[in-house]
Amino acid sequence: MTKSGREIVEILEAFDLTRCPHSAAALVGCDEKTVARYVGVREAGGDPFAPAVRGSIVDAFLEKVEEWVDRSEGKIRADAAHSKLAAMGFAGSERTTRRAVAEAKQRYRAGNRRTYRPWIPEPGMWLQFDWGEGPRIGGRRTHLFCAWLAWSRDRIVVPAWDHTMGSLLGCLDQVLRCCEGVPTYLLTDNERTITIDRVAGIPVRHPTMVAFGRHYGCQVHSCEPYDPESKGGAEATVKIAKADLVPTSANLRPDYASFASLAGACEVFVAGVNAREHRQTRRAPAEMVAEERTHLHRLPAEPFTAVLGETRRVADDQTIRFGSVRYSTPPGHVDAHVWCRVEGEELVIVARTQTGLAEIARHELSTPGVPRIADEHYPDHPPGNGRREPRIRPRSDAEIAFLEIGAGAEHWLREAAAHGVTRVRAKMAEAVTLSALLDRAEVDRALGVAAAAGRFADGDLASITQHLGRMEDPASLVIADEAHSAQPGTGAWAGYGR
16 A cells, blocks of 8 residues: 555654664554665655556557657557557557557657747837738728737737738838837738748848838848747737727627728727736836837838829819829828829828828729719718709898898798799898797797798798797698698498498
8 A cells, every 4th residue: 555645754754763674664553564665765766755656568568659659740649559559469458558659749749849039029129010800891801900019018000901012011101100210120920022932941021121121220020930939929919909809709899880990999909908007017018118219210201102102192172183083082181192002903092191101092993084082082062963052151231130040041041042932032031020029949940840841922931930839849730742631541441341
């Protein structure tokens, strides 16, 4: 029977006292062979507390099991090993083989484990970035450009429609201007926009990215594959951003109605994650980035725009001309210079904003004579080529006094002009007189009702004002049109003949 640790200590203590196995056994109440065994283990430099290892039926085949594990690089299955052992005369069970194979694999992994040196970043040295799949907006794919300063852990997320070279450079410029400086190195994955080839394991940089680095005074590097320190940092930023920004059943975030709503959600996410204490540094990234900015070198005044496309000036009508076709731009860019490039079947327009270069519009390519004008770019104008209401500009005192009654007066004037009403000025003066005698709000409401009902005759305004004064609910006024009829229904004839 195996002794407990307390019993073993008592056996060794009794032997040290008596220096005789027989006497020590008599003191502790065990066999003297047991005392001799534990004392012999201790004298040989072993561990008397370690359990005794018994031999196994598979011990004679362990060398062959380890050979199979080494040849298969730890991938051989236990059932395959058992069938081989059975053919060699092994009479044990498959359970014994499974234990032997598992122990051999554990020893193999311990001797072939991949190790790496921890990466300790310096302030102002590294900026990592990577792309992630974003949410779909109107059935269209988006992408999330995720970057972070390695020392301060300050994160920045910028949405984009694609991850082409032009979008990459625009997002990088925007990120660097958010950081208010440029680090020494930019580190990212081995995409075709960064690494165009590999020769003997050495990545060949894209010439445009080399020119971009010269312009900003930094170097663009690609990380080592499967490296948890360099590649893992950027991928962790993408994972965190996607878990919060992409609508899933886990975060219960609704679908985005527009690209602007996605950009707003990215700003909220960045502000929240940078204000939270980081697990490694025990400080908020927003606090540490203020220190890291002192180690960043200065941004160039002009952004790198070599591959952003051709330069165009936004005209007074918020349009640019590209290929003899007019394309609209959002408000706020009149007389500004923008960059246009063709991506597939679309024209991408990039402008300089307060945070750096950003995509402001994207249109389908068109042909001369067929302009591309987006209604959302003109929020203060009616869409398309529909009827445009003239702007009211009162000139005389009488006109000013009438329009000061309220919105109902403006509605009445527009409807009266559209109906060709005569003596408009006299009826306007009558309304001004009524507003002086009665409550102005009641007269304004009467003017609105008269415009909706199409009543512009002499005395109609006074009659409506008197009627509304007796009514409790103005909504009970019925407008005589084709939707209302005084003809009795045929419900009484439903049971005829039954």
